[in-house]
Amino acid sequence: MPEGHTIHRLAADHRDLFAGRPVRASSPQGKFADGAALIDGRVFETAEAHGKHLFLGFAGTGWVHVHLGLFGKYTLGGGQAPPPTETVRLRLASPDAHADLRGPTACALITDAEKQAVHDRLGPDPLRPEHDGEAAYARVSRSRSSVAALLMDQKVVAGVGNVYRAEVLFRHGVDPYRAGRDLTRAEWDAIWADLVELMREGVRNNRIDTVRPEHTPEAMGRPPRVDDHGGEVYVYRRAGMPCHVCGDAIRTAGLAARNLFWCPECQRA
DNA sequence: GGCCCATGTTCAT
């Protein structure tokens, strides 16, 4: 699940469920037992996201810094918490809401200064209204690295993962292997603006949809389809399948230990 | 039950 839109949605959901109220905290799994003990009973003040990092603020104790990594998952909602299972790293609970965190890469109590250090090493986040694509373009336009690698670099853009990377490059007809410095300013501005829109929609719907109305199966006169990760996409995990736009086979290749997907016809070098 | 894979990151070599 976790690209930036997931984390911003989790921040909003935490605010809705807990903000301004004392919460019970526990670590059924045990790996965050000390931290949970320190926040147990404290007032949950706010939650904030920057890229794929989630910060949960507690009165008088600082922040819980959560990074889901590849496997981390939250289950949360109103109502009584289900019986905890042994993989729950952190459970927050109020009389009428609960949030269970499993499998995160990071779950730690940090200070304001440590939180600031995280912000400082991250690039601009398309989902933070005070950020824009300027600093990102400054890096991209100076780099010989591929635009595919740059989009995944959290120092360049915070919050983009493997799905948004593949999809935004498809939507702009950009070959993933093009060097960052060969992108025009106009191309970058369009990519950034598109990320803002796509990721905001991702937060609203809690899933990634990238297919334009004119390319839906209905509009193209093709049978309906279902992507196995819950959203409608052009290329992500569609290797060997026909491109929704041109019909060519979607290609895949490894790039820095991740799978890259693109349409060689729609994204010409 | 076992194996592979995954929307991520860091650290060692």
Place this chain on the structure above:
DNA sequence: TGAACCTGGGCCT
């Protein structure tokens, strides 16, 4: 560049 870490779903036997 590769290994390590964390979990769960799908597919195989």
